[in-house]
């Protein structure tokens with residue numbers, strides 16, 4: 001196998017020949033083109049990893065090759081060969097994305113060094129992409145855990161919007177991970193180097209929210225003894241997370257809308273506007289369209305924020321993720337409490353799988369935290385779990401034998417019952433699916449379908 005593909009583009013025949021022979025001897029797969037046009041044509045035929053191009057050529061010159069390559073094959077590195085005295089152009093080329101340049105006459109050691117660095121960079125990039133793919137496919141997204149179908153759809157949407165500037169509205173019940181999504185969008189996206197700022201619109205007094213968001217000038221009000229930039233300005237280039245946006249006062253909503261439309265903010269007490277480039281992520285567990293209908297939320301702001309909505313499923317809608325989440329939290333708190341290696345026993349896991357989780361992942365996290373803290377050995381037992389999780393008789397308390405007065409979620413209950421029985425069949429069969437299917441008197445295909453539906457097994461299209 002060759003060390004990689006190099007394309008030489010040079011109108012100087014002897015240099016082309018020399019480079020071809022030398023590169024081949026060094027173990028590269030080499031092709032050569034005599035003009036910029038031929039070079040780009042060779043790339044369309046079979047893209048090279050590195051393009052080594054002369055800068056001054058008739059027709060399409062080295063800069064033209066560079067632009068063409070970077071436009072269509074951004075992962076290919078371009079190295080410029082320049083004549084003595086034209087280094088200024090070479091520096092220009094590097095500003096446009098060339099990896100490096102070498103000056104004629106060059107010695108081969110110098111070229112070798114540049115190529116080695118090029119390929120090192122590429123290897124690292126490939127490895128990073130592969131690793132990220134693996135992490136995303138296997139465990140979730142950023143620090144988000146879960147691989148059920150509804151979560152896979154969430155990750156997919158996040159992946160598509162993370163590098164765009166569009167506003168994102170994250171909805172979902174309390175504790176479903178809305179803040180986690182906001183952070184992941186920032187830290188997995190192209191704004192990750194810039195600041196992430198957040199504000200909880202429900203937790204801050206109405207008269208403070210505007211100075212927090214837009215900043216203030218010295219002397220704007222009593223106590224304002226120096227200028228304060230505000231969240232919009234300090235998140236410049238990054239992301240601003242408006243948590244519990246449904247709680248934002250109507251008067252502030254108008255100003256936020258203006259800031260979004262004009263990309264400018266005016267500090268309280270200031271006369272000048274400041275330009276800001278901020279990506280907005282907002283979250284709410286309220287029904288915003290209903291708030292709009294009731295006149296409590298501005299319709300125009302709603303449409304501005306809601307360019308993309310990421311709706312998080314409730315935990316009861318993705319119970320297949322429960323074992324993985326439990327494992328994640330047990331590891332987290334095991335480490336935090338100085339008890340590495342602690343695990344959740346089968347009985348406790350069954351109790352956890354039987355609960356309806358009105359508080360979603362946060363409730364689960366708290367339950368496991370308590371379990372780890374209160375268990376004596378290195379196995380978490382049901383008695384260490386919160387009583388409302390285990391149920392009165394330590395059975396699967398969330399599966400009632402009659403309909404409670406407040407009503408119930410039949411599909412959810414049936415799904416939990418199904419999950420519980422499938423898990424116990426898999427336990428008996430030692431994880432052998434054909435055996436488990438036999439025990440449940442269903443076909444292997446039907447078992448696989450059910451496992452996919454509850455998110456324990458990946459559907460055939462993913463992974």
Ligand SMILES: Nc1ncnc2c1ncn2[C@@H]1O[C@H](COP(=O)(O)OP(=O)(O)OP(=O)(O)O)[C@@H](O)[C@H]1O
Pocket residue numbers: 143144145146172173174175176177178179180181285328361362365
């Ligand atoms: N998919 C997930 N993987 C791992 N941890 C999660 C996941 N979803 C939520 N959590 C954890 O659960 C807790 C609650 O999550 P988060 O604060 O993001 O929820 P929220 O939707 O913002 O809730 P609220 O509406 O109450 O503010 C956090 O500790 C978070 O780390």
Ligand SMILES: [Mg+2]
Pocket residue numbers: 178179243
């Ligand atoms: Mg939150």
